[in-house]
Structures are given as C-alpha cells and as structure tokens.
Amino acid sequence: MNAAEIRAALPQRHPLLLVDRVTSLEPGVAxxxxxxxxxTEPCYAHLGDDATVEDYAYPASLLIESFGQSAALLWLDGSAPSHRLTDDALLLFVGAREYTVEGRAYPGDVVRHVVRLERVVADTAFATGESWAGERRIATVGSLIAARRPRATVAEPAPGPTGTGADRTIPANTSAQGGRHVR
Amino acid sequence: MSGDNERYEQLREIIAEVLEIETDELTDTGDFAEEYQADSLRAIEILARIDKEFKVEIPQSELPELRNLKATYDAVARHAGWQD
Amino acid sequence: MTATTAAPAWRPAAPVPCAAPLPAVDRLRVAPRADGWTVTARVAVDPRDPNLAGHFPGQPIYPGVFVVETLCQAMAQAVPGTPRLRAVTSIRFLAALLGGDEMELTLDVDPAAPAAGAASPTEPGWTVRGTGRRHDGTVTAQLRAVFDAGAGA
Incomplete structure (x- = not known):
C-alpha cells in the first residue's frame, strides 16, 4: 500500500496522517x-538553536497515533465489505493497555510498526504489536482498542457553539472512507 | 478441585485487572456494572482477555450473562468443558 | 478533591522545550499531596490548530493521543526533574473533545512503588492516575501511566 492508497483508506490528513507505507499485509491478521x-516534521518547528538531541525525540503521542492508524488499516482491510466504514458508522480509538516506551526515535529514523489483530468482539477490535527504529525496539503495545459504532450513538451533542459539528460528515471521496474517525 | 480453584482465582485476577480494582475487592457475586461501574467496553475486554488467557471463545451473544465473577466462571467452564 | 488546604494558583504553561505536535497545556496547577503531587492541566481545543485541520478536515476533534501529549507536557512542567513517559498502563477515551471544548486533566502523581507491576519496578519514577473532563463535567478520558524520574539522569 502506497501513500495514495493509505490516504484513500484513512480519514486523517496532513499533518496527522502518520503512515507512509504498508510493507506487508495479511488481511485480518497482521x-x-x-x-x-x-x-522537517511540524513537531520540531518550534525548537530553538539550544535544543538538545533529546529534545528531538519523536513524541510518544504521535508514535501511538501512527501505530493506531496502522492498526486501523489492518482492521479495515480485513473487514468484509459490509463491515467497511460507511456514513452510518464511526471508528473510534477507545483505549489502550500496557503501552511501554523502550526507546526513542529521532530525525532520520524510519519507524516500523508490526501490528497483529488479536480479537474482534462485537465491533470492537484489539490490536497488539511493537514499534521499531531500525534494529531498536522503541515500544511494545499490549493492546490498542478501537470500536466501530453507529454514528447516532456517538455523535452526542457537544456543549457550546460547536455543538452542531457533531452531526457534520467528513467530505469523503467514497462511502468506504466516509466514516467519521474519532480519536 | 484445586485446579478449578486456581482457574477461578486466575479469572478473578484477570477481571480485577480489566476493571482496575484490587483482586480482593472483586467479590464472587458483585455485579460488574452496578458494583464496579463497568461499561460495555469493560465487558468486551473481559471476554477478549478470557479468549487470550484461557483459549476459550465465549460467543458475544453471551456477553449479558457475564454479570459477575461466578457467572463468568460458569460460562468459561461451560465452554471449556471444565466441569466434566 | 481539594481538601482542607487552600487551592494553589493557576500558572500559565511554559513554552514546550522538546518536540511536540502542539502546546497541549494552557494553564497548570500543582498541589503537593502525600509523597507526590496533584497536577491539574487545562487545555482549550483550538479549532484553528493546524493539527485539527487534518483531524479531521471540516471536523476538528482533539485526537485521543493528544490527551497523552497533555499528560506528558503537564508532568514535564509540574514535577521536578522533567520526568518522561515510560508506560501507559491503561487509557480509555469516553467522550470526544471538539473544537471549542476545554479539557481539564487531573493527575494524581505518586512515587512508583518498589514492587509495582511495572516493567522495571526497581527504577525510581512516578505512577500517575488521571481523569480528563470537559467543562460540562463529562469525563472524556481515564488513564494510568508510569513516568521515569527524569532529572537529566
């Protein structure tokens, strides 16, 4: 899967589309x-001349997001067509357990995520895996939990003037990617 | 029976971990939802952990039966054929 | 749970010294508690933030992982030694944060117990239990995490 295909499958966009390439895929498995x-990542834009190398450690939040988007690509690809995302369904990042930081990634590193789909129960998926920077393992993921939910049960009215936003749909090229992902 | 007890206590540990409470706080018949504020995601997590730890697949149609530790153990034992 | 002691003052967050997708803490309040701290961080979800342009186009939603970012920035600013994230033991997202919402993340920070179930129980550090709430009181996230002791170690 190349960048264009990834972009077609995921609703995230720059600067939060955090998967560059799929190097291997066993649908529904890994x-x-x-x-x-x-x-040149935006997360480094504000660093000054006095920043140390440790200040250049890629943020854990973005590493988790990148892993999560990888898991979403795996789950979506393994779904029967009838279970793909539609305008009526949303994909939510609902939680994670035992995410352990073992190292850091820095500019110049190529991060590789290895993700396995562990179990799908009632439209809730459990993924597990690891993230690597070259030969160094930088994170282990006990489980990352995502859920596909009917839009109506998720789009609760939000307080304030943005409340109507909960009912807006993402402009989408196809119905298969039209599901609102909430993370 | 000691094997059963061991599995029962293992199940207690698994469920307590999912519910994020201490093992001794989880009683045999305390209702997951009412006593421990478990929502539907917690129930699904329990089911997934049972699958992983015991290699026992409980159909999701039986999710509503997993109300407390004892009922959950009975469901696991039934699907694993432990009581025979 | 502000007990009998007077509530400490809010202070504005300092500029983030390290790599970060956004400043994820606006204001911070730190109160001592037993051998640790209670840290409260507030962040407004700015619908014009460039990240939210991609998350998602036309529908700005604070990404769940940015709660982790708020957690890391709050810990680095509030706890001496600039501790760094070692593990997210558990995190759950219960409600979405949309553009215009404000999140208040309350963290109970305690010294890591010597024999806790952590990956490296002998290393000094901090355990954190946190709850994120929207300004209407809705709980948006619950988390448990482990941080190292930091301190240029």
Missing part, C-alpha cells in the same frame, strides 16, 4: 507499516 521521521 500488518507492517513504515513512518519516516525527518527534521
């Missing part, structure tokens, strides 16, 4: 993806 990190 996926390996790649995310290259460069010094």
């Amino acid at each position: 996926i390996e993806t790649v995310k290259a990190i460069t010094a």
Whole structure:
C-alpha cells in the first residue's frame, strides 16, 4: 500500500496522517507499516538553536497515533465489505493497555510498526504489536482498542457553539472512507 | 478441585485487572456494572482477555450473562468443558 | 478533591522545550499531596490548530493521543526533574473533545512503588492516575501511566 492508497483508506490528513507505507499485509491478521521521521516534521518547528538531541525525540503521542492508524488499516482491510466504514458508522480509538516506551526515535529514523489483530468482539477490535527504529525496539503495545459504532450513538451533542459539528460528515471521496474517525 | 480453584482465582485476577480494582475487592457475586461501574467496553475486554488467557471463545451473544465473577466462571467452564 | 488546604494558583504553561505536535497545556496547577503531587492541566481545543485541520478536515476533534501529549507536557512542567513517559498502563477515551471544548486533566502523581507491576519496578519514577473532563463535567478520558524520574539522569 502506497501513500495514495493509505490516504484513500484513512480519514486523517496532513499533518496527522502518520503512515507512509504498508510493507506487508495479511488481511485480518497482521500488518507492517513504515513512518519516516525527518527534521522537517511540524513537531520540531518550534525548537530553538539550544535544543538538545533529546529534545528531538519523536513524541510518544504521535508514535501511538501512527501505530493506531496502522492498526486501523489492518482492521479495515480485513473487514468484509459490509463491515467497511460507511456514513452510518464511526471508528473510534477507545483505549489502550500496557503501552511501554523502550526507546526513542529521532530525525532520520524510519519507524516500523508490526501490528497483529488479536480479537474482534462485537465491533470492537484489539490490536497488539511493537514499534521499531531500525534494529531498536522503541515500544511494545499490549493492546490498542478501537470500536466501530453507529454514528447516532456517538455523535452526542457537544456543549457550546460547536455543538452542531457533531452531526457534520467528513467530505469523503467514497462511502468506504466516509466514516467519521474519532480519536 | 484445586485446579478449578486456581482457574477461578486466575479469572478473578484477570477481571480485577480489566476493571482496575484490587483482586480482593472483586467479590464472587458483585455485579460488574452496578458494583464496579463497568461499561460495555469493560465487558468486551473481559471476554477478549478470557479468549487470550484461557483459549476459550465465549460467543458475544453471551456477553449479558457475564454479570459477575461466578457467572463468568460458569460460562468459561461451560465452554471449556471444565466441569466434566 | 481539594481538601482542607487552600487551592494553589493557576500558572500559565511554559513554552514546550522538546518536540511536540502542539502546546497541549494552557494553564497548570500543582498541589503537593502525600509523597507526590496533584497536577491539574487545562487545555482549550483550538479549532484553528493546524493539527485539527487534518483531524479531521471540516471536523476538528482533539485526537485521543493528544490527551497523552497533555499528560506528558503537564508532568514535564509540574514535577521536578522533567520526568518522561515510560508506560501507559491503561487509557480509555469516553467522550470526544471538539473544537471549542476545554479539557481539564487531573493527575494524581505518586512515587512508583518498589514492587509495582511495572516493567522495571526497581527504577525510581512516578505512577500517575488521571481523569480528563470537559467543562460540562463529562469525563472524556481515564488513564494510568508510569513516568521515569527524569532529572537529566
């Protein structure tokens, strides 16, 4: 899967589309993806001349997001067509357990995510896996939990003037990617 | 019976971990939802953990039966054929 | 749970010194508690933030992982030694944060117990239990995490 195909499958966009390439995919079972990190990432834009190398450690939040998007690509690809995302269904990142940081990634590193789909129960998926920077394992993921839910049960009215936003749909090219992903 | 007891206590540990409570706080008949504020995701997590730890697949149609530790153990034992 | 002691003052968050997708803490309040701290961080979800342009186009939603970002930035600013995330033991997202919402993340920070179930129980560090709430009181996230002791170690 190349960048264009990934873009077609996931609703996230720049600067939060955090998978560059799918290097292997066993539908419904396992996926390996790649995310290259460069010094031009927006997360480094505010660093000053006094920043140390440790200040350039790629943020854990974005690493988890990148892993989660990899898991979403795996789950979506393994779904029967009738279970793909539609305008009526949303994909939510509902939780994670035992995410352990073992190392850091820096500009120049190519992060590789190895993700296995562990179990799907009642439209809730459990993924597990690891993230690597070259030969260094930088994170292990006990489980990452995502849920596909009917839009109506999720789009609760939000307080304030943005409340109507909950009912808006994402402009989408196809119905298969029209599901609102909430993370 | 000691094997059963061991599995029962293992199940207690698994469920307590999912519910994020101490093992000794989880009683045999305490209702997951009412006593421990478990929502539907917790119930699904329990089912997934049972699958992983015991290699026992409980159909999701039986989710509503997994109300407390004892009922959950009975469901696991039934699907695993432990009581025979 | 503000008990009998007077509530400490809010202070504005300092600029983030390390790589980060956004400043994820606006204001911070730190109160000592037993051997640790209670840290409260507030962040407004700015629908014009560039990240939200991609998450999602036309529908800005604060990504769940940015709750982790708020957690890391709050810990680095509030706890001496600039501790860094070692593990997210558990995190659950219960409600969405949309553009215009404000999240208040309350963290109970305690010294890591010597024999806790953590990956490296002998290393010093912190255990954190946190709850994120929207300004209407809705719980948006619950988390448990482990941080190292930091301190340029």
